[in-house]
Each structure stands twice: as structure tokens, then as C-alpha cells.
Amino acid sequence: xxxxxxxxxxxxxxxxxxxxxxxxxxDLALADLEELHRAWAxxxxxxxxxxxxxxxxxxxxIRLLAQRLGRLLxxxxxxxxxxxxxxxxxxxxxxxxxxxxxxxxxxxxxCTAIFAIVxxxxxxxxxxxEQDRVFWIYTDAPPNRWxxxxxxxxxxxxxxTSFGExxxxxxxxxxxxxxxxxxxxxxxxxxxxxxxxxxVTPRSGRAPSPADAEAAAPATALVTxxxxxxxxxxxxxxxxxxxGHTLRLDGELVEVAGVVPSDTGPLTxxxxxxxxxxxxxxxxxxxxxxxxxxxxxEATEAGTAAAxxxxxxxxxxxxxxxxxxxxRATWGMMxxxxxxQGNVDRLLxxxxxxxxxxxxxxxxxxxxxxLSRVIGRRQELAVRAALGASRGRILxxxxxxxxxxxxxxxxxxxxxxxxxxxxxxxxxxxxxxRLDEVSLSGPTLLxxxxxxxxxxxxFGLVPLMRxxxxxxxxxxxxxxxxxxxxxxxxxRTQRLLVVSQLAVAVPLLVGAALLLSSFARLGRMDPGFExxxxxxxxxxxxxxxxxxxxxxxxxxxxxxxxxxxxxxxLSVGLANARPGQVFQDSNNFDLEDRPTPPGQSQPSVPxxxxxHGFFETLRIPLVEGRWFDPADDLGAEPVVxxxxxWARRFFxxxxxxxxxxxxxxxxxxxxxxxxGVVGDVPYSxxxxxxxxxxxxxxxxxxxxxxxxxxxxxxDPGGLVARIRTEIRxxxxxxxxTDVASGEAVLHASLTRPRHLTTLLTxxxxxxxxxxxxxxxxVLAQTVQRRRPDIAIRLALxxxxxxxLSLVLGQGMTLVGVGIAAGLVVALAxxxxxxxxxYEVSPRDPLILVxxxxxxxxxxxxxxxxxxxxxxxxxxxxxxxxx
Amino acid sequence: xxxxxxxAFEQQVLLTILRLGGEAYSVPMVLEMEALSGREISQAxxxxxxxxxEDKGMVSSRMDDDTDTGRERRYFRVNPSGLxxxxxxxxxxxxxxxxxxxxxxxx
Numbered sequence: 001x002x003x004x005x006x007x008x009x010x011x012x013x014x015x016x017x018x019x020x021x022x023x024x025x026x027d028l029a030l031a032d033l034e035e036l037h038r039a040w041a042x043x044x045x046x047x048x049x050x051x052x053x054x055x056x057x058x059x060x061x062i063r064l065l066a067q068r069l070g071r072l073l074x075x076x077x078x079x080x081x082x083x084x085x086x087x088x089x090x091x092x093x094x095x096x097x098x099x100x101x102x103x104x105x106x107x108x109x110x111c112t113a114i115f116a117i118v119x120x121x122x123x124x125x126x127x128x129x130e131q132d133r134v135f136w137i138y139t140d141a142p143p144n145r146w147x148x149x150x151x152x153x154x155x156x157x158x159x160x161t162s163f164g165e166x167x168x169x170x171x172x173x174x175x176x177x178x179x180x181x182x183x184x185x186x187x188x189x190x191x192x193x194x195x196x197x198x199x200v201t202p203r204s205g206r207a208p209s210p211a212d213a214e215a216a217a218p219a220t221a222l223v224t225x226x227x228x229x230x231x232x233x234x235x236x237x238x239x240x241x242x243x244g245h246t247l248r249l250d251g252e253l254v255e256v257a258g259v260v261p262s263d264t265g266p267l268t269x270x271x272x273x274x275x276x277x278x279x280x281x282x283x284x285x286x287x288x289x290x291x292x293x294x295x296x297x298e299a300t301e302a303g304t305a306a307a308x309x310x311x312x313x314x315x316x317x318x319x320x321x322x323x324x325x326x327x328r329a330t331w332g333m334m335x336x337x338x339x340x341q342g343n344v345d346r347l348l349x350x351x352x353x354x355x356x357x358x359x360x361x362x363x364x365x366x367x368x369x370x371l372s373r374v375i376g377r378r379q380e381l382a383v384r385a386a387l388g389a390s391r392g393r394i395l396x397x398x399x400x401x402x403x404x405x406x407x408x409x410x411x412x413x414x415x416x417x418x419x420x421x422x423x424x425x426x427x428x429x430x431x432x433x434r435l436d437e438v439s440l441s442g443p444t445l446l447x448x449x450x451x452x453x454x455x456x457x458x459f460g461l462v463p464l465m466r467x468x469x470x471x472x473x474x475x476x477x478x479x480x481x482x483x484x485x486x487x488x489x490x491x492r493t494q495r496l497l498v499v500s501q502l503a504v505a506v507p508l509l510v511g512a513a514l515l516l517s518s519f520a521r522l523g524r525m526d527p528g529f530e531x532x533x534x535x536x537x538x539x540x541x542x543x544x545x546x547x548x549x550x551x552x553x554x555x556x557x558x559x560x561x562x563x564x565x566x567x568x569x570l571s572v573g574l575a576n577a578r579p580g581q582v583f584q585d586s587n588n589f590d591l592e593d594r595p596t597p598p599g600q601s602q603p604s605v606p607x608x609x610x611x612h613g614f615f616e617t618l619r620i621p622l623v624e625g626r627w628f629d630p631a632d633d634l635g636a637e638p639v640v641x642x643x644x645x646w647a648r649r650f651f652x653x654x655x656x657x658x659x660x661x662x663x664x665x666x667x668x669x670x671x672x673x674x675x676g677v678v679g680d681v682p683y684s685x686x687x688x689x690x691x692x693x694x695x696x697x698x699x700x701x702x703x704x705x706x707x708x709x710x711x712x713x714x715d716p717g718g719l720v721a722r723i724r725t726e727i728r729x730x731x732x733x734x735x736x737t738d739v740a741s742g743e744a745v746l747h748a749s750l751t752r753p754r755h756l757t758t759l760l761t762x763x764x765x766x767x768x769x770x771x772x773x774x775x776x777x778v779l780a781q782t783v784q785r786r787r788p789d790i791a792i793r794l795a796l797x798x799x800x801x802x803x804l805s806l807v808l809g810q811g812m813t814l815v816g817v818g819i820a821a822g823l824v825v826a827l828a829x830x831x832x833x834x835x836x837x838y839e840v841s842p843r844d845p846l847i848l849v850x851x852x853x854x855x856x857x858x859x860x861x862x863x864x865x866x867x868x869x870x871x872x873x874x875x876x877x878x879x880x881x882x
Numbered sequence: 883x884x885x886x887x888x889x890a891f892e893q894q895v896l897l898t899i900l901r902l903g904g905e906a907y908s909v910p911m912v913l914e915m916e917a918l919s920g921r922e923i924s925q926a927x928x929x930x931x932x933x934x935x936e937d938k939g940m941v942s943s944r945m946d947d948d949t950d951t952g953r954e955r956r957y958f959r960v961n962p963s964g965l966x967x968x969x970x971x972x973x974x975x976x977x978x979x980x981x982x983x984x985x986x987x988x989x
Contacts, residue, residue: 024954031953033925035909056925063926387939 006037006053016061020068033057086400097405100366103770104409104455107359109416110763112448114352116421116438121348123443126337127265129199130295135163135302136339137292137309140332141601144586148290150282151320152313152331153191156292159312162305163294167194170277170289173705175542175735177248178231182735184540187249188268189277195222195260197295198267204240205258208276212257219254220276221247226262227272234259249275251544251733266340266434285324286664294333306333324665328601340434347756349832354508354763361504363455365770366409368497370402372781406456413448414440494778498771499818502859505764505771506822506851507829512764513847514830515757518837522753525838527746528681529579529618533570534742535716536578539727539734540705549701556700559730560613563710566722570711573613575695576703578738580749583608583683587694591650592660592671602665605646605692606683609699609706615641615678617709623647625657625676632675633698639675646692647677672696682749707738716741756836768858771818776862779811783866787873795875804867811863812856819855823848888940888967894919895931896940896968899960907955908932932958940964 009030017026033056040049090097125131137156138145148156153168169190176185192208195201203225212220228234228242235241239259247254254275268274296305309331317327374381381394417440425435546552556574564572577583587607596602612628614620623644632639647656660671683693699706712719724736740748783790790803830842840847888896898911898918908928915923935941941958948955960968 025956028954028956029925029929032908032929032955036912036925039909039913052922059924060926063924063930067930385939 006034007050013057020064086404096369100405101408101412103362105412105416107362108409108413108448108451110355111359112417113420114355115447116444119444120434120437131336133296134336135294135333137294137333139329141329144604147288148292149286149288150279151285153290155316161308162297162300164297165197165295167191167197168290168292174250175540177733182733184735184737186271187273188271189275191277200264202258202260204238205243212276213278215278215280219252220257221254222258222260222274223256224262224272225259228259251542285320354760357504357508358763361501361767361770363458364497364501365774368774402456406452410452495814498774498778498814501771501774502818503821505767507826508764508767509851510826512761513851514840515760518840519753519757521839528679529620531742531746533712535710536707536740537736538707538738553700562726568712568714571617573611573617573709574699574706575610575614576699576706577608578707579681587663589661589663608695609702610695611699617711621679623677628697638672640672641676641678641695642674643678643693644680649692772858772862779866783870790870790873791875791879800871804871807867807870808863815859819852892931896960896964905957905959907957
């Protein structure tokens with residue numbers, strides 16, 4: 001035993017052991033083995049002792065590794081008692097659990113709802129067979145696209161193309177009169193082949209035939225099964241007893257020829273009546289009103305078909321050059337999915353980004369809250385360990401807790417998503433297409449589950465990823481729950497989490513502030529008319545009853561006089577447009593003084609029909625020139641008014657009055673003269689740059705469904721009933737629609753920006769609240785942990801002010817780092833908002849400074865509370881506790 | 883290995899501590915187990931078993947200095963729960979062995 005030195009330890013053993021055990025335990029193990037070697041040498045001889053010693057040395061790390069591996073492969077399985085325990089400890093902290101569930105729910109629910117829209121618009125196939133081979137064919141004059149004319153449609157139908165099926169439709173509305181009264185309903189007039197092209201088969205009856213489409217053919221229509229049952233009293237499951245019924249549509253008797261399913265896809269959504277389109281033989285190239293669809297033959301490349309379209313247009317152009325000279329315009333095509341997606345990418349991107357950021361904050365916050373719970377419960381856990389709970393069991397317990405929270409988060413999230421989907425159509429129908437199809441589908445549910453699984457992993461694992469040693473929990477018990485080394489690592493993690501929360505909250509706040517500022521500007525924007533005391537409503541005149549302009553004028557003249565004579569009415573006027581509403585009827589034109597150069601597209605602006613009373617009633621000012629006068633209505637020389645934006649756009653340096661132009665691509669015919677310039681009224685969505693507008697006179701003759709505007713001295717609402725009576729007296733079969741006060745008209749034009757702003761502001765507020773709560777929590781904990789330390793400082797004469805600034809300094813350092821990181825992220829992200837902002841730059845320095853200031857102020861409050869508590873620490877009490 | 887059950891090796895480790903006077907460190911335990919079993923015992927296996935038993939709360943350990951050499955050793959002692967488990971285990975095994983002497987050919 002005296003001289004038996006063991007053989008040298010191989011060089012790789014010690015570091016490996018030190019890594020697997022702690023350094024001290026490794027030394028212990030080696031010393032134990034050395035001692036064993038001496039015992040073996042005495043009993044078995046030197047040789048055998050050396051052999052055993054070396055063998056066991058090598059075995060040591062291998063056995064430890066195998067044991068670790070075994071533990072990894074056999075993760076601590078949560079067992080029922082864990083579940084019960086976990087639930088119990090969650091219920092014991094109801095506020096915290098509720099906060100986590102709610103934030104996760106909002107995050108997961110928001111993401112799920114937005115994804116449900118993306119799913120419908122971009123991922124789910126349309127209900128049309130081989131949707132990618134169906135194309136919308138249009139007149140292409142970049143940047144404008146407009147529909148086909150009858151000439152175009154007939155040329156395309158007769159021409160040689162790779163489109164096996166071609167059909168056209170035109171969207172509109174018609175007045176339906178039956179026993180229930182008069183109602184304005186949306187219609188889709190279709191050519192034969194329309195339903196075949198979309199793969200829709202009538203449930204009963206027949207689809208329109210070419211004979212139905214003759215100009216002189218009796219009027220026919222298809223209706224939906226739902227409409228057949230609701231309005232025509234059909235009771236058979238296929239609606240066949242509705243066939244042969246007649247509808248009074250726009251004063252004309254229309255025979256129901258067939259019944260189609262109630263839901264025929266997004267293109268026809270909301271339409272119940274499909275009259276057959278009867279096309280008059282054209283006398284000139286225009287007007288352009290037909291939406292054309294073509295189904296591409298199999299094995300034809302889209303590029304080939306596009307070239308065929310351009311060639312066909314080139315052949316057609318010279319034949320109609322008398323009435324149409326825009327040689328720049330050609331024919332283009334766009335796939336049906338692309339057409340139906342609409343222009344919502346940016347909007348969805350913003351919403352998606354916002355909810356994703358919110359979810360990130362929610363998950364980070366939940367992680368932080370759970371982490372502080374683990375720290376706060378260290379003593380409890382230590383007691384459990386002392387009572388015999390294995391480390392694995394404690395980890396399993398914590399993990400089950402976070403699992404329950406994540407699962408609860410999904411449930412709350414699905415409720416939130418369901419609620420969001422339910423209210424979406426009423427809130428956002430105007431600017432996101434196909435919302436009625438949005439639902440919690442399979443892929444959407446999968447996403448929700450994946451999101452929550454991700455959250456569970458994040459906040460379940462982070463609190464567990466702490467340096468561990470075998471006896472890690474034991475010293476905690478002794479030192480009253482203030483494990484020194486553990487504490488530091490946890491604090492680091494918590495600080496990191498707080499900084500990331502602040503960093504993520506900044507872009508949301510900046511986005512919300514940008515939208516708010518933009519919205520405020522929109523609200524302050526001069527609408528161009530006086531909304532107070534204004535009433536507007538719409539009256540549609542059926543073409544069959546009022547086929548010619550003179551008949552319409554004879555209807556309007558006495559009616560307008562009688563309305564103007566009602567008590568409280570100051571003025572009355574007609575126009576076919578409503579301010580703040582997108583006006584679809586644009587016209588292209590060529591200026592005499594500034595002709596469009598060959599090879600360029602002619603400018604195109606809203607072309608509105610309005611009479612003098614319209615400007616007077618809306619109080620739109622005359623800037624220059626003169627108003628319309630009655631002689632203009634049927635005058636030999638056509639005249640128009642233009643608005644200021646138009647004058648600025650085309651004649652920035654001189655007067656627009658007296659300028660002449662020709663419209664609709666004509667090169668012959670009379671010149672149209674500008675006789676006056678009026679104030680700007682937007683006919684696009686609020687906040688979009690005005691392109692200028694042209695007003696031509698005589699809506700009483702020229703428009704079939706004009707808006708009637710009335711200016712009153714009192715409350716305009718009280719007049720509606722009396723105006724309705726007057727209209728009934730003139731013609732009892734006329735529906736009165738779109739009744740709105742001036743304020744409502746103004747309000748409606750701001751709907752979209754208001755919704756987006758409200759949403760993002762709400763997100764930002766939640767984000768800020770979460771981030772600040774996280775900050776407060778961490779600081780409060782730090783103060784609690786450092787009570788004795790602070791007590792000593794105070795006892796030794798440290799000033800409360802110094803203690804306060806210590807705590808504040810610590811907190812505000814985190815805040816500073818978080819905000820700085822967040823601003824960098826915000827600058828990168830807010831560029832996507834560019835198209836949604838009005839007169840605000842995405843990098844508006846004032847807003848960046850303002851958001852920084854707001855975050856600093858709110859964060860300072862969050863720091864101040866724990867700081868003041870620190871100052872109030874009673875040294876004697878705090879030290880006695882220890 | 884079930885939650886409350888003990889492996890044969892773990893039982894041997896616990897029994898060895900008791901044989902060595904209720905508290906022991908790994909070296910005499912390895913030697914005692916080798917003497918009793920008649921084969922080589924891996925020090926690492928004993929160490930791992932001890933730490934596992936400690937995790938389960940069957941044994942507890944403390945560090946102490948050896949009075950002769952002054953080096954540190956980790957001494958293990960069996961906890962009450964370990965003792966009760968050993969008693970359970972012995973009773974259970976005894977029931978299995980009981981009355982089997984004729985079958986085992988032992989008189």
C-alpha cells in the first residue's frame with residue numbers, strides 16, 4: 001500500500017469527467033479510484049490493480065454518458081398526478097394564469113383569423129373546375145384596364161383563339177317589383193355559355209341559349225334555388241316549379257328559364273338573378289361594359305393565348321377607327337384566381353405582421369411570467385425535492401403546467417378567431433373579397449395548433465434551460481430561496497425577454513401611431529362639401545318604364561320641384577356620383593392643346609353627370625368660369641365643368657377654362673369645352689391622390705339611377721318620409737335606396753382607414769401593456785431579491801435617492817436597449833405601410849420621437865413603482881428576515 | 883424500474899451502506915461489494931447508483947474531510963424512505979422464497 005502509485009490518468013479523461021460531472025465531483029471520483037487502486041494492489045497484486053484501475057477509468061465517462069443518454073431517451077413522462085398538481089398550482093395563481101391565457105388567446109386567435117383569410121384568398125382552390133385555365137380578358141392600356149365592348153366581344157367570339165369557351169357578363173342592379181313591393185336587387189347579366197364556362201349546371205330548367213341572347217328575343221333569366229324558394233314560392237328540391245314564372249324586373253316581364261344552385265362561387269356571390277344579356281348590334285366601337293371570361297384549351301400556354309389576343313385586337317382596330325382611335329390599348333388577360341384575390345396583399349401583410357408581433361410579445365411575456373413563477377417557487381420546488389421528488393419529476397410538473405397553458409391558449413384563441421371571423425364580413429366586407437367563405441378550416445386549425453405548440457415549447461423550455469447540478473435545489477432551501485448562481489442566469493434570461501418584448505412592441509406602436517396620424521389627417525381633410533344638413537338618397541328608374549331621356553326628365557322635373565317646396569328644404573340637386581365613394585365610370589379623353597402623343601395611353605378620369613343644383617346643394621364652390629345653365633343641357637356644343645385637381649393636373653400654369661377635348665378615344669365629332677372649374681370632391685377612397693374629375697350636365701336625362709341631394713335648414717332625417725311620399729306619388733313602383741345623411745357619407749369614406757387604425761392601435765396598446773407589465777415584473781422581482789442588499793445600503797447611510805436611481809437606472813437601461821432595437825426593426829418594417837398612409841412618411845421623425853417618448857414615459861412609471869418600494873425598505877426588518 | 887421499486891444493484895448498494903455502519907463513501911463500498919459478490923464492481927456504476935438514489939430521496943450525502951489524508955470524500959447515508967423500501971422489498975422477496983426449499987433442492 002505504501003509505494004503503489006497508480007498508472008497515469010489518460011489525458012482525455014479528466015476534462016471529459018469535469019464536463020459530465022462538476023469539476024469537484026470529478027476530482028472526487030478520481031481520488032476514490034486512486035484509493036481503490038491501492039486497496040486492489042494490496043489484495044490482488046500490482047498488475048491486476050493497474051488493469052482494473054485503467055479499465056474503470058475508461059468506463060467512468062462512458063457509463064456516465066450512457067446514463068445521460070438513457071435519461072434523454074426516456075424523458076420524464078407526465079403522469080396523472082402531475083396533471084392534477086399542475087392544474088392546482090395554476091388555479092392558485094388565477095390572475096397570472098388568466099393573463100397568460102388571454103394574451104396567448106389574442107395572439108393565437110388573431111393569427112388564426114388572418115390566416116383563415118389568406119387560406120381562402122391564396123391557398124384554397126376556387127369552386128370552379130380547372131380554375132387556372134379560366135381568364136378574365138380585358139382592354140389593357142397601362143395603367144388602366146377596362147372591360148370589352150360588344151364589338152370586342154363579338155370579334156373575340158368569332159376569332160381564332162385557344163379559348164374553347166368564351167362568355168361575358170355585366171354586373172348591375174335592377175328594380176324588382178312583386179307583391180312585396182319594389183326592391184333594388186343586384187343582378188349579373190350573362191351571355192350563353194357563362195355557367196358552362198364556370199362548370200355550374202342548372203338544378204332544373206336550362207341555361208341561356210344563343211336564341212335567348214338575340215336582341216329581339218323575349219327576356220329570360222336564371223335565378224338561384226334560394227331565390228326561387230324565397231321569392232317565387234318554389235317548393236321542389238330542385239326548384240323546377242319556379243320555371244316559367246315571370247319576374248317584373250326594371251318594368252320588363254322576364255321569364256325564369258332555369259334554376260342554378262344557391263352558391264355558385266365567389267364571382268357570382270350575392271347575386272340571385274341572372275338575366276340573359278341580349279346584345280344590340282353595335283353602331284360604334286364603344287361603350288365598354290362587358291366583363292369577358294375565357295376558358296383556355298388544354299395544353300395551351302398562357303403566353304400563346306395572350307399573343308393571340310393582341311393579334312386579334314390589331315386586326316380589329318382599323319375596322320372601327322372612326323369611333324375609336326386609342327391605338328395604345330390592346331387586349332390582356334388575367335387568371336380568375338388573380339382577379340378574385342383583389343388588391344389586399346398589403347393590408348393582409350400589415351395585419352398578419354401585427355398579429356404575429358403581438359403573438360411574439362404574448363409568448364415572450366408568458367415565458368417571463370412563468371420564469372418568475374419558477375423562481376418564486378424555488379422554495380416550494382426545493383421542498384418537493386427534499387420530500388423525494390426527482391428532478392425529472394419536477395421538470396415534468398413544470399412542463400405540464402406550460403402545456404396546459406398552451407392548450408388553454410389554443411382554446412381561447414379559437415374562440416377569438418371564431419368571433420373575429422364572425423364579425424369580419426360586417427367590418428371589412430368593402431375591402432377584402434370573399435370574406436363570407438372564411439371559416440376555421442383544417443389548415444387554419446393546424447396553424448393554430450402549431451402556433452400554440454411553438455409557444456408551449458418556448459415558454460415551457462426557457463424556464464427549464466438553466467445550469468443544473470445534481471444538488472441544485474438543495475442550497476436554495478437553505479438560503480431562503482435566493483440561490484446565488486441560479487438567480488443570475490435567470491435574471492439574464494428575464495432581462496433578455498424584457499428587452500425583446502420592448503423591441504417587438506416598438507414597431508407595433510410606430511405602425512399604430514403612423515396610422516393614427518394618417519387617420520387624423522384624413523379626418524381633418526377638407527371633404528370639399530358641407531355634410532351638415534345634407535341628405536342624399538338614390539332612386540333607380542327602370543329602363544323599361546323610362547326608356548328614353550325625355551321620359552326621365554318628365555319624371556324628375558315635377559318631383560324635384562315638389563321636394564324643393566317641402567318645408568325646411570333649401571335646395572335640391574341630382575348627380576350620378578356620391579362623394580367619398582369610388583366612382584367606377586371613367587372616361588378617357590384627348591386635349592386639344594396637349595394631344596396625347598402616339599403610342600401613349602390617353603388620360604382617364606371619373607366622368608360624372610351632375611346638374612347645377614348638385615353643386616349648390618353640396619356647397620361645392622365655383623373657382624373659375626361659370627356654372628352650367630339650362631341651355632347647356634341640350635346645347636349643340638357640349639360643355640363640362642372640371643375640378644381643381646383636374647385643372648392643376650393638366651393646366652398647372654394657365655387657366656383650364658375654355659380648353660377643349662374629345663372623349664372616349666374619338667377623333668371626330670364636336671369638341672367638349674371646359675366652361676368652369678369647381679372645388680375638389682374625392683371620388684376615390686379617402687386618402688388616395690385625386691386624379692381630377694369631369695362633370696357633364698343633365699343628369700335628369702342622362703342617368704337612370706341618380707342620387708338626389710337635398711339641403712335642409714333643420715334635421716334632414718325628418719324629411720325622408722315626406723320625400724318618400726313624394727316619390728311614391730310620382731311612381732309607386734320605385735325603390736328608394738342608399739339613404740344617408742351628409743355625415744354618414746363622409747363617415748363611410750373613412751371606413752377602411754378607420755378600421756385598420758382601430759385594429760392596429762388596439763394591437764399596439766395590448767403590446768405596450770404586455771411589455772410594460774413584463775418590465776415591471778422583472779424589476780419588482782429584482783427589488784425583492786435585493787432587499788437585504790438595499791437594506792444594508794440604507795442602514796449604512798446610503799440615501800434613498802441613490803437607491804431609487806439604482807433601480808431606475810437598471811430598468812431604464814433595459815428600456816433603452818429595447819427601444820433602440822425596436823426602432824431599427826420598426827424602420828425596416830413600416831415600409832409596408834407606405835401605401836396605406838395619407839400625407840405621413842413611414843419614417844416620420846416626429847412619430848419615431850413621440851413613440852420613443854411614450855415608451856420611455858410608460859416604462860419609467862413601471863420602474864418607479866418597484867423603485868419606491870425599494871426606498872421604503874425598512875433596514876431592520878429586511879435584515880431580520882434573513 | 884418503476885417509481886417505487888428498486889433495481890437489484892441499487893438494493894445491494896443500499897445494503898452495503900448499512901453493512902458499513904450506516905454511512906460510507908464509495909471506496910469501502912466497492913471493496914465490500916466485491917468481497918460479497920466475488921466479482922469486480924465498477925466504481926462508476928456505484929457512483930451513478932448513489933446519485934440516482936439521492937435523486938429519489940433514498941439516500942442523502944454530505945462532504946467530509948478524511949482525518950488522515952485531508953482529502954474530501956462524499957459520505958452517503960440511507961434515508962428513512964430508503965430503509966422502508968428495503969424492508970418492503972425483503973418482505974416481498976421472502977414471500978416469494980417461502981416454502982421453496984424442496985423445489986430448489988436445498989435441505
